[in-house]
Amino acid sequence: MRAFLDKLYDAAGYAAAFFMVGTLLMVVAGIADRMFGLGWRGTDMYAGYSMAATGFLALAHTLKRGEHIRVSLLLHAVSGKARRALEIWSLLAGCVLSGAFAFYASRLAWQSWDFHDISTGNDATPLWIPQIPMAVGALVLFIALLDDLVLEIRGKRVVTESTESVHSE
Template sequence: MRRLLEGIYSGAAALAALCMVLLLLAVLLSIASRQLHFQTPGIDAYAGYLMAGAGFLALAHTLKRGEHIRVTLVLNLLRGRWKKGAELWALSAATLLALLFAVYSCKLAWQSHVFNDISTGNDATPLWLPQIAMALGTVVLAIAFVDELVLELLGRREPPQSSEALRNE
């Protein structure tokens, strides 16, 4: 099961990386089109969709690697059951919020598909297409938070230690 979950997180991260590469290509195409005097309709909108996709798809991978911003000032002062209780409370609240975010993101993409909602730009992209990345990213984030909560409840969670703090002055 652990291998499957890690595969899901890594797969979402790979999709996020793909979005970043496509974003780079979209920006380069936009620059080239301005310099060479040809038009690429909707390229700015597609760059925005790719940027959003990259951000949402990377959320779970970032969480599991301990790279999300956490305020640990209070947690570091707590010991024993108080610390575990605070961790459980925080993970429970985050899991609930992630689940709600996932449900409403999926609902938004579905409704955009049902109502045939399109972008207002000249590209007229069906909005459910870029919204799929947001929905997928939030679902994987919710899975990651449930995973973290279950590991904490079982006493097997090892909070990831980011090396970023070591590089700060």
Template structure:
């Protein structure tokens, strides 16, 4: 099960990286269009969709690598027993919030599909297509938070601290 979950997190990170490359291509094409006098309609909208996709699809992978911003000042000030209680509480709150976010993201994409909602641009992109990346990212983040919550309850969660956060220059 661990390998499957890690593969899901890594797969979403790979999709986020592809979206980031697509964003770069869209921006470069837009810049080239301004320089050489041609216009690719809808390109700004697609760049926005790709930016959102890269952000949402990378959430779970970032969480599992310990790269999310954490306020550790309080955790360092309390003992191990309180620290574990705070970790369980924050993970539970994260699971609940991510659950709501995942539910409403999936619901939004589903309703956009049902109502045939399209973008207001001249390309008239069906909005459920770019909304899928947000829904998928939110669902996988929920799974990652549930994973961490269960590991914390079992006492098997490994705290990964970002090396960059430890450098005080």
């Protein structure tokens, strides 16, 4: 199961990188369109869709690498059982919030498909298409937080903190 979950988080990270390149390509295509009047419609919208997909799909991968911002001032002030209780509470809250977001993001994509909802921009893209990466990213984040919660409860969670030091200059 561990190997599958790690591959899932990596796959989401690779998908985020793919959409990041898509953002770049759409921005470059938009610039070329303005410069040469190529008539390509919707490049700004597609750049935005790709940017949103990048952000959501990278969430779980970033969490598992210890790169999310953690407000650890209180955690560093306590130790032992109190620290573990705070970790479990925060992971449980994260599971509830990300689970609700994954549910409603999936529901939104389904409703957009069901109602044939399209973008109001000049590209007229069916909205369920760019909403799917958002729902998938939220679902993978929920799985990652649930994974961390189970590991924390079992006493096997290793908190990976960023190697980047904080600079206050």
